[in-house]
Amino acid sequence: MDTTDLVLAIVHHLLVFSLAGIIGAEFVLVRGDLPATTLKRLxxxxxxxxxxxxxxxxxxxxxxxxxxxxxxxxxxxxxxxxKMAAFAVMGLLSTIPTVRFISWNRQASASPSFMVPAAELALVKTYIRAEAFIFLLIPIFAAAMARGYGY
Ligand code: HEM
Structure with a gap:
């Protein structure tokens, strides 16, 4: 029995599920009019x-x-x-939504009538969808590597 391995595995899984939840939340929230409160939440x-x-x-x-x-x-x-490459690609993809969320928030604070441009919203949605797709590949790689595939 190795407690370190167990604790790391538990924390790894909990973090990974949290990340899945976050991607899901962003996917659901990025739609419609996006009022300032939603932008702040995002x-x-x-x-x-x-x-x-x-x-x-x-x-x-x-x-x-x-x-x-x-x-x-x-x-x-x-x-x-x-698996590492997929995670890195996810990270790169996530920079576009991050930059947009910050910019939208700044514009909404400066001007209460700010509306997120439809083209930007669609672009961010596409990036989040791509992230979610890549994310699904990672546990597939993880399960295979854990069982000795990949040599
Ligand atoms: C830098 C990032 C990461 C590193 C270095 C890493 C490393 C590892 C390692 C060393 C294991 C143990 C595999 C074994 O038992 O031999 C593991 C398992 C696992 N990882 Fe990751 N991981 C990373 C990110 C992720 C991400 C983002 C996800 C999910 C999307 C993920 C999902 C899993 C799953 C589901 C397992 C369990 C596999 C199994 O036992 O069947 N990992 N990871």
């Missing part, structure tokens, strides 16, 4: 996205080095690197 949710993603990186790296299998198990496994 910015707050998006901040948590960043915090949780950072924690996933820390805990994930913790699993690589302090998990039961040892780091050698992962560094030579291409499925592990596919």
């Amino acid at each position: 910015a707050g949710i998006d901040r948590h996205y960043g915090i949780i993603a950072a924690l996933i990186i820390v805990v994930g790296i913790g699993r690589v080095f302090y998990g039961l299998k040892g780091w050698e198990f992962y560094v030579h496994n291409w499925v592990f690197w596919a």
Whole structure:
């Protein structure tokens, strides 16, 4: 029995499910007129996205080095690197919504009549949809790598 591995696995799973919830929340909220209160909520949710993603990186790296299998198990496994690449792509995709949420909030604070331009809203929605799709690939890679696929 290895308590460190267990704790890291539990925290990793809880963080990953939280991130799924956050992506879902952003997906549901980014639609319609987007009043200032919703824009504020979106910015707050998006901040948590960043915090949780950072924690996933820390805990994930913790699993690589302090998990039961040892780091050698992962560094030579291409499925592990596919999982890392997918996570990195998700991170890159998420920058567009983040920048928009901040900008929309700033404009809404400056001018109460501000309306999110429809084209920007559609673009952000597309990025969130792409993020959600990539996110789905990650547990698939994770399950495969954990079972020794990828050598
Ligand atoms: C830098 C980011 C990440 C790193 C370094 C990382 C690393 C790891 C490691 C080392 C394991 C243990 C696999 C084993 O038991 O051999 C694991 C498991 C897992 N990871 Fe990650 N991970 C990261 C991000 C993510 C993300 C974003 C997700 C979800 C979208 C995710 C989902 C999972 C799942 C579901 C498992 C359990 C696999 C299983 O036991 O079947 N990971 N991860």
